Structure formats: C-alpha cells, structure tokens
Amino acid sequence: MRTAHRVETVRAAEAALMARLPEGALMQRAAAGLAAACCSLLGKGRVYGARVVLLVGSGDNGGDALYAGARLARRGAGVTAVPLGTRTHPGGLAALRAAGGRITDDPFEALAVADLVLDGITGIGGRGGLRPDAVPVARAARGSGAVVVAVDLPSGVDADTGEVAGEALRADATITFGTYKPGLLVDPAREYAGALRLVDIGLDAVLPGVPDLEALQHQDVAWLLPVPGAESDKYRRGVLGVVAGSARYPGAAVLAVAGALRGGAGAVRYVGPAGDAVIAAHPETLVHAGPPSKAGRVQAWVVGPGLGEDPGPVAEVLAADVPVLVDADGLRGLDPAAVRARTAPTLLTPHAGEAAALLGVAREDVEAGRLAAVRELAARFGATVLLKGSTTLVCGPGGGPVRVNPTGTSWLATAGSGDVLSGLAGSLLAAGLSALDAGSCGAYLHGLAARRASAAGAPVTATDVAGSLRDAWLDVTSPA
C-alpha cells in the first residue's frame, strides 16, 4: 500500500522526530536522498561537469535544494543557485558557497545551458500558485530542455488537496520526503509531479498508522480478490443483479454485464428491456424482463447504466437489503435521505459531471477539487463514493483514508467504459467485498485492463477493456 499524509500530520511527525535528532539532521537526510536521486537522473558518469540550477525559495524547501546542490558541486557539477524568496536558507547558502557553487541574479543565462533544474521554490509551506516574479523563471526552466526535479512537491500545487491555483512548475520527477503528500497522487497536481520517488528520512516511525490517502498495489488487490473455495457453488460465490439498459441504450446493459461476468460473482442476473442483446453477447447471463423485485435473489445490485429517463427501478433496488451500486442515470436526482436510510452498503459511482449535479456545483469545481468533492458526497449520502476521471477516488461514508487508484490511462475516456466498471465493481460487491474494497479493486483492475488493451498506444473500446479484465486479474494474482 502506498500512503500519503497531509501537511499538518507531516509537520507533527517532523517535530516529534526532530526532538530526538541533532539539529539539521532531517534536512541532511532529505538533501542526501535528493542528491542521490539527481545523480541517478543525470546518469552514470554524467555528474562531473553537469550544469545544475537551483531555484531557491524562502523556506526549508530551498534549504533542501541548496544542501543537495552542495553535494552535487562536491562531485564536480557546476551548480548555480537562483534566490527567488524574501530570504534564503543561510546554512544551505553557506554550504553551497563552501562547495564552490555560485549565486546569480540572472536566472535566464544559467537556465539556458542547464542539464538539471532543482525546483526548491516551495514545498509543504507553499500557499497559492507561483508568485508573479517566479512565473517567468519557472517557464524558462520548463522550456530549457533540462530535467526538472521538484523538491518534495512541484512548486505552486496544493500539498493537501491536489488543487492548482494559478501557475505551477511542471516537473519530470518529484523527490518527496518521509511520506507522499495527497497532492502528489491526485489530479490536477499529480500531473505536475512527473515520476515520483520517496526518500526515507525516518518519518515512518512517528507517522500515525492511518493515512489520509492510500493507493492499493498488486499484492493488496490480490489479497482482496475473491477465490472460490472447494465447497463453492455459483450461488455461494454471489449472484449480481444488473438493472441497466433501455430501448435507447441497450449497449450499456451489454457492457455492464461484460464487466460483471469477469468480476468474481458466480452468476449475473440481467433485469431490463435489453435481454435479447445481453443474451446475444453473453449467453451465460440469467435474463429477466423485470421488475427487479421479481427477478430472484441476488447478493448485490447494480442499477443505472443506460436506464434513460425512467428512475423507477432505482427506488425499488434501493429498497432491497443487499449492497447496491448506483451509476449513471441511476444517480440523476438521487435523494440523499433515501440512500442514508439504507442499512446495507451503497456504492455511488459518479463521473465529475454527475458528482457536480449531485452537489449542485459546476463540473470544473469537482475536477479542480476532487478530494473535497468525494468526501462531501460520501458524507452527504452516507455512502461509499467512487469518483471517476483522470484520478479515480473512493471514499467511505465514515471518513477514513480515501483510496486513490494508481492504475488507468486516459485511453479509458471512451464511451461505455464506465458501464464495464459498474458491472465489475458490482460483481465484487456480490462476491462479498466491502463497498470500499469493491470500488477500489474494481477501479484497479479496470485501469490495468485498459492499460493492457491500449499497450500499443492505440485507442481502445469499452468492449476491449472488458476483454482484458481476465489478463488484468492474472497480472495481479500471479505476478511475474
């Protein structure tokens, strides 16, 4: 599991750790890790003679850059610092000078010939986007052709929320200290961070056990996925009911069932008007014309994909005392009180537009502040919420860590791929996973399947994604 902690928590842990260590020890650990990462990014034998520019802000983030720069200078790099703040870390500045580094007030001349730029303008102490005087310097750094390495965080992004208010410096890599920060894992900030590397500075020992954000890895998902036991039969493995599709959108039913059949449930019942299309594509489906309450027992329901205007089945499904996943048209006008009144778990799977409608805000607001949006929806509906998009987040109703999905690709932005996800996550619910696990494992496999299907760099269809789910499952459960 990869975990992230918010600034307040990092600061408290840092204070606890610093109390046990000699002054400056933590910054030296950070700078040593940072310098080592820079050496590996420059490549073997390329440190001596490399031209390194440090963009140095007012705080300790600048201090990290200066001490790392001093280490690179001692290994023969030509290091130039560009002070951009109201003050410059005195110890770091002295160390750089002592190592033969130089200070300049002409950043553009140094940047024009740089091989590597260290962005130490702001880290966890930054507020708002880059200040106006830093903007042209950041642009020159980005346009220089040098490798841009962010110290702890790309300057200008919000560490806690992933929001980017104004301009930020886009990095090729971010070297972060002690723990990941939420903004490194959540768009839009995530996009500015490039490749992530974590430097261990001993913070783990003092960080709380419960993080603010967590990202599953292969082994976490493998452990959660259902496996039939010797005594299993199709009913014990769990039956999923899928209420989806309409005369206008029969394909949504076919795609939701495609995901459901590959999600670990023992059987899938389809309920709705698209039975012929579903059977033609997936003859193993149990088809029922409806209503859901007459379709036979299930261990979980999916309701919503391609339903069109008729919200009738949503209320009926929500009345069932089994886990329910509500997606797409099922989310339209969804009543928070009706969801809160349920005793069995509910999993809502909106994209940003649907989330915005449920919250009564603009879509752009949801996209700019995904973490706040998913937390607010989960609290308001008393449900688990999976917010889809470039970063998929899953949040339970009782607070706790938000899960951020680390797999996926923008090729997934194709019609019908969300229908596949709803069937898949619903199938995991029917197989007995909690709503948080079903949503996050579903998103993980779905993203991995899309990566596999688009590996050659060509567009994929939702049907391709469903077709790759089996391989994604195998990737997770039997790693090379």
Ligand SMILES: NC(=O)C1=CN([C@@H]2O[C@H](COP(=O)(O)OP(=O)(O)OC[C@H]3O[C@@H](n4cnc5c(N)ncnc54)[C@H](OP(=O)(O)O)[C@@H]3O)[C@@H](O)[C@H]2O)[C@@H](O)CC1
């Ligand atoms: N925590 C840990 O465990 C460890 C932390 N370490 C390191 O310390 C870093 C945190 O250092 P920090 O607290 O000094 O804050 P930091 O990010 O340098 O910025 C602060 C100053 O920047 C300014 N400023 C604010 N907004 C701005 C803007 N938009 N644009 C431009 N400037 C802006 C403002 O000062 P002002 O200019 O207003 O006087 C503010 O006071 C952390 O990220 C990590 O790198 C490691 O060394 C060891 C372990």
Ligand SMILES: Nc1ncnc2c1ncn2[C@@H]1O[C@H](COP(=O)(O)OP(=O)(O)O)[C@@H](O)[C@H]1O
């Ligand atoms: N830019 C993106 N990067 C990664 N994944 C994306 C991106 N845009 C959309 N997705 C994913 O694609 C799927 C689209 O689902 P949805 O919007 O419900 O589409 P549909 O309703 O057509 O099925 C979701 O799993 C979402 O997370």
Ligand SMILES: [K+]
């Ligand atoms: K930075």
